Structure formats: C-alpha cells, structure tokens
Amino acid sequence: MTATADPAAPPRRRFRVGPRALPYLLSLPALLVCIGILVPFFTAVFYSLQRYRLSQPWARGMNWGENYLNFMSDPSFWNTLQVSLTYTVLTVGLELLLGLGIALLLQKPTRINNFVSVMLLLPLMTAPALAALMWKLMTNPNFGIFSYLVSQLGVTDFNWASDPSTALFTVVLVDIWVYTPFIMILLLAGLRSLPKQPFEAAALDGVPRMAAFFRITLPMLTPYILTASLFRLLESIQQFDIIYAMTQGGPGDTLTVFQVEAYLNFFQSTNVGRSAALLMILWAITFFISNLFIKNWLRLRERARGGA
Amino acid sequence: MDHESTLERWLRGAALTVVVLFFMFPIFWIALMSFQTNETILRSPPSMVFQPTLSNYQALITGQLDSQAGTLQIEFMSNLANSAILSVGSVVVALLLGVPAAYAFARYKFRGSEDIAFTLLSFRFAPPLARAAAADALFPGSRAGRHLCRADLGVSADLPAADPVDRARLFRGHLAGRRIRLPHRRPWLVRRLPQDRAAAGGAGDRGGGAAGVHLRLEQLHLRAGAGLGRQAAGDGGRAGLRDREGIQYGQIAAAVVLSIAPTLALALYAQRYLVEGLSLGAVKG
Numbered sequence: 360m361t362a363t364a365d366p367a368a369p370p371r372r373r374f375r376v377g378p379r380a381l382p383y384l385l386s387l388p389a390l391l392v393c394i395g396i397l398v399p400f401f402t403a404v405f406y407s408l409q410r411y412r413l414s415q416p417w418a419r420g421m422n423w424g425e426n427y428l429n430f431m432s433d434p435s436f437w438n439t440l441q442v443s444l445t446y447t448v449l450t451v452g453l454e455l456l457l458g459l460g461i462a463l464l465l466q467k468p469t470r471i472n473n474f475v476s477v478m479l480l481l482p483l484m485t486a487p488a489l490a491a492l493m494w495k496l497m498t499n500p501n502f503g504i505f506s507y508l509v510s511q512l513g514v515t516d517f518n519w520a521s522d523p524s525t526a527l528f529t530v531v532l533v534d535i536w537v538y539t540p541f542i543m544i545l546l547l548a549g550l551r552s553l554p555k556q557p558f559e560a561a562a563l564d565g566v567p568r569m570a571a572f573f574r575i576t577l578p579m580l581t582p583y584i585l586t587a588s589l590f591r592l593l594e595s596i597q598q599f600d601i602i603y604a605m606t607q608g609g610p611g612d613t614l615t616v617f618q619v620e621a622y623l624n625f626f627q628s629t630n631v632g633r634s635a636a637l638l639m640i641l642w643a644i645t646f647f648i649s650n651l652f653i654k655n656w657l658r659l660r661e662r663a664r665g666g667a
Numbered sequence: 668m669d670h671e672s673t674l675e676r677w678l679r680g681a682a683l684t685v686v687v688l689f690f691m692f693p694i695f696w697i698a699l700m701s702f703q704t705n706e707t708i709l710r711s712p713p714s715m716v717f718q719p720t721l722s723n724y725q726a727l728i729t730g731q732l733d734s735q736a737g738t739l740q741i742e743f744m745s746n747l748a749n750s751a752i753l754s755v756g757s758v759v760v761a762l763l764l765g766v767p768a769a770y771a772f773a774r775y776k777f778r779g780s781e782d783i784a785f786t787l788l789s790f791r792f793a794p795p796l797a798r799a800a801a802a803d804a805l806f807p808g809s810r811a812g813r814h815l816c817r818a819d820l821g822v823s824a825d826l827p828a829a830d831p832v833d834r835a836r837l838f839r840g841h842l843a844g845r846r847i848r849l850p851h852r853r854p855w856l857v858r859r860l861p862q863d864r865a866a867a868g869g870a871g872d873r874g875g876g877a878a879g880v881h882l883r884l885e886q887l888h889l890r891a892g893a894g895l896g897r898q899a900a901g902d903g904g905r906a907g908l909r910d911r912e913g914i915q916y917g918q919i920a921a922a923v924v925l926s927i928a929p930t931l932a933l934a935l936y937a938q939r940y941l942v943e944g945l946s947l948g949a950v951k952g
Binding site: 507 | 770
C-alpha cells in the first residue's frame with residue numbers, strides 16, 4: 360500500500376516556535392519565577408511603611424514614611440550606614456589591591472603558578488560562616504594560634520573580634536581571606552588574556568615597566584577590575600554571615616552593618632517595620648551602586664567594540 | 668623579552684610564599700585541630716606535635732559522643748545530608764531555569780532583552796534578608812518562605828554570570844545540547860555547585876532555636892557556622908558539641924573539615940572549569 364499525498368487535503372499544521380518567540384519562551388520560566396519572588400520583596404516594602412512589631416500586634420498600622428523619617432534622627436542608623444560603608448570600602452579596596460598584586464605575581468603561566476592559583480581558590484570555596492568560625496578558633500585568646508603568634512610579637516592584649524578597636528580589622532581580615540581569591544582569579548584571567556603586541560611595542564620603545572603597567576596594563580584591565588569590584592561591592596555591602604558568625608554585630612554596635620542590624624531588629628527586637636525600612640535603604644544603595652557600575656561597564660564594552 | 672633579575676626572582680618567591688601561607692594556613696591549622704583532643708588543643712603554646720586521634724570524626728559520623736556525662740547524640744551527619752540535598756536541589760532548579768534564559772540573552776537580540784536581563788539581574792541587588800524576612804512573615808511557621816528564598820537565590824543571581832561560551836544550538840538538536848552546551852556550561856555549574864554547597868555548609872534544619880528562623884543563604888551559612896560557633900563562643904547552644912567537660916573544639920574543627928571537604932574536593936577536581944567559569948562568565952560582555 361502506498362500513501363499518496365492528497366493535494367486537496369489541508370496541510371498538516373505542526374506547532375513550531377518561531378525564531379522571534381523562542382528567546383521569550385526560553386527566558387520566560389526564569390522571569391516568572393523571579394516575578395513570583397517579587398511577592399516577598401514587595402511585602403517587605405509594605406512592611407517598611409508600617410508600624411509593625413511582632414510583640415505588639417494591636418499597634419500595627421500604616422505609618423507611611425515614618426520609619427524612614429525616623430532614621431534621620433536615629434544615631435544607630437547613621438552608625439549602621441557608616442559601619443557598612445567603611446566595611447565595604449575597606450574590604451573591596453584591600454581585596455582589589457591584594458588580588459591585583461597576587462594576579463601579577465602569578466601572571467606567568469608556569470606550573471608552580473598554576474598550582475598556586477588553584478590552591479588559592481580554596482578559601483573562596485569555604486562557606487563564609489565556616490571561615491569565620493575557623494578564624495574564631497584561631498584567634499581564641501586562650502589557645503588560638505594567631506593570639507599566640509601576636510603575643511610572641513609583644514602585643515599581649517590583642518583581643519581580635521572581641522575588642523571594639525580591633526573588631527573591624529578582624530572581620531575585614533576574614534573577608535579578605537575568603538574573597539581575595541575571587542578578585543585574584545578574575546584579574547589573573549584578565550591579565551593572561553591581554554594582547555601581547557602593546558607590551559612588545561612598549562618594550563621596543565624602552566618604556567619603563569612601571570609606566571607600561573600604569574599606561575597599558577591597568578587601562579586594559581579596567582573592565583575586569585570593574586566587574587570584580589561590582590560583584591564584591593554587592594556582596595560586601597550586604598555582608599551578614601562573616602560578621603554575624605564572628606561577633607553578631609558586636610562588641611556593642613561596632614559592626615552592626617545593614618543586614619545584621621536589620622536581622623537583629625526583626626528577630627530580636629521584633630520590629631519588622633524598622634527592619635524592612637533598613638533593608639529597603641540598603642536595596643536603594645545597592646541598586647544605585649550597581650547601576651553606576653553597569654553603565655560604566657557597558658560604556659567600556661562599547662568603546663572596546665568600537666575600537667576593535 | 669621579559670628578563671628578571673635574581674633579586675626580583677627571590678622577592679617574587681618570598682611574596683608568593685607569604686601569600687600561600689596566609690591563605691593556606693587556616694585550613695591547615697583547622698585540619699590539624701580536628702585530629703586533636705581538647706587537651707592538646709587547649710595547651711599553651713600551641714604545637715604541631717601531638718598524638719593524632721580520629722575520635723572527633725568518629726563522634727560526628729556515628730552521632731555518638733562519649734563523655735563523662737554519658738553518651739550524647741549528635742545530628743551532624745543528617746544536617747550535612749540536608750545541606751547536600753538543599754544545595755544540589757537549588758543548583759538543579761537554577762540550571763533548569765537559568766541556562767535557557769542565559770542562552771536566550773546570549774544568542775538572540777530581541778526586543779526588551781536588555782530590560783529583561785537587567786530585571787533578572789536586579790534581583791541580586793535586593794538584600795537577601797528583605798525577601799527572607801518577608802517570606803517568613805508571609806508564611807509563618809512553614810518552610811515555604813525559605814524554599815521560596817532559596818529558589819530566588821538560585822535563579823536570579825547567576826543569569827548574568829552564565830555567559831555564553833560557545834555558539835551551539837541548544838534546542839535544535841539534543842546532541843548539541845548534550846555534547847556542546849552542557850560541557851561548556853560546566854564551568855558555571857561547578858562554580859555554582861561548590862558555592863551552594865559551601866553556602867549550605869553543614870547547615871541543619873532542625874527548626875526552633877532562639878531566633879526561630881533559619882532562612883536563606885546567610886541563615887543557612889549560619890546554621891553551619893553559628894550552630895558550631897555558639898560553642899566556640901562559649902555561650903551555650905544546641906549544636907550538641909558540648910558536654911560536661913566543656914566545648915569540644917576538636918569536634919568543632921572536625922565538623923568544619925567535614926563541611927568544607929566535599930566542596931574543596933569538588934573545587935580541586937573542577938578547578939580548570941572553575942577558573943574559566945569565573946573569568947569568562949563574569950567578565951565577557
């Protein structure tokens with residue numbers, strides 16, 4: 360039996376996704392899930408406009424922007440802002456410097472350098488809270504190896520995270536230990552991917568190495584530096600786990616960065632409204648910084664493409 | 668040609684040694700502590716010479732801590748299993764949702780693509796606690812909030828990082844997807860998995876507790892760190908690593924090692940993909 364096509368029959372319609380619809384279809388599931396997750400986010404916005412304490416449910420009600428206005432005259436809010444920004448600037452700045460330095464050290468793809476660069480990734484793979492715990496054990500005043508080493512240097516009352524004057528230093532140190540490898544690996548990849556011609560030309564012209572570094576290497580590395588900075592800024596200003604695991608925001612209010620302060624407000628003081636308002640301000644700061652970075656990054660990318 | 672003097676070589680070597688010491692020593696020292704008893708840990712000055720013991724690991728793995736007060740139960744391994752389920756599950760969901768979307772943004776130029784991509788990226792800007800706390804308030808007493816937040820973490824955060832490395836056509840031939848797409852996705856995957864794994868750490872999900880809330884990544888970190896950390900801080904707690912003889916620092920160290928060991932092993936195994944994933948994924952435009 361042979362099948363013959365009937366010219367009068369209507370053509371079979373097969374469902375085919377057009378090339379125009381395909382990208383929308385592909386991105387739709389992620390977008391839908393993300394939009395679904397907007398519910399708790401907008402709930403947080405809603406709470407931030409409320410007088411809402413879990414311990415006083417009868418007093419709950421809209422107070423609109425009062426939570427935000429109260430921040431203006433609230434010294435603890437300004438302390439939180441200051442601590443958060445200080446922590447962010449210190450960690451990102453130091454990690455960039457260190458990461459760049461280490462990347463320059465490991466720039467040549469020798470066997471040892473490759474091995475070392477892999478080993479240096481291990482702290483990055485350690486959960487920050489566990490890293491904080493490790494450092495907590497090592498800085499214990501009774502048996503911590505670092506406490507012992509510092510005492511051997513003649514500093515007898517160095518109390519690491521339990522002293523307000525050294526607590527910030529300690530958590531910054533832990534942050535550096537965990538996240539410097541992230542910046543290092545990004546910048547290392549950047550350094551190794553730079554074209555050789557400009558450097559060969561500079562060497563032929565007798566340009567000193569420092570000048571070549573500042574005039575050629577750094578400008579060409581800027582997109583990588585911006586990307587690394589953006590990622591680190593986002594994480595650093597929203598830091599929670601290292602600080603909470605090390606000091607729970609203390610001693611006193613020494614390290615009450617935004618998320619720690621919001622966490623304590625929500626789960627200890629049960630002041631949901633203030634906590635939500637704090638987080639919204641953090642979101643605004645993060646959004647502003649990210650926008651700034653992304654615009655610069657896009658501008659650089661366009662320039663690079665234009666020049667290519 | 669780049670010539671380096673002997674002095675420069677020495678300086679470079681010295682600098683590298685310092686760097687390696689700084690980054691490797693804490694891991695080395697905690698690993699050493701995990702093979703010590705409390706007695707040897709608490710002696711002063713600290714020493715690298717001791718009689719190694721596996722009792723800390725044995726206690727954690729068997730869940731039985733023998734002490735003068737009797738036998739105490741430790742739930743560490745079940746907590747670790749929870750972490751594994753949590754991290755693998757979130758990675759799978761993130762991959763299922765994130766890879767097709769990343770492919771679409773990378774492969775096609777379509778109307779609104781920048782806006783959609785930025786919308787997805789913007790979820791990373793929102794403080795995790797904002798969603799977590801609200802989710803907890805929305806779903807009091809349930810785990811829905813934390814699952815919701817976990818899904819959020821998995822989906823949105825990686826889309827910008829999941830940059831297209833290749834130009835294979837995922838949905839126009841399953842072979843292309845299996846042989847080309849997925850292998851090229853491996854850098855991102857392996858970058859993601861250890862971090863999620865690390866994030867979950869030894870996180871337990873036993874519920875209850877002073878705050879009563881153990882949400883999202885930071886809180887999950889905290890379950891690993893703080894559950895043990897409370898012991899280290901000496902402020903009591905429920906992690907079960909304390910008996911009448913005091914805080915069991917050796918077991919805390921062993922718990923840390925057990926929590927990070929799978930991640931580190933995976934990272935070492937997949938390091939070359941990891942480097943690619945970090946660099947290409949995050950930097951290429």
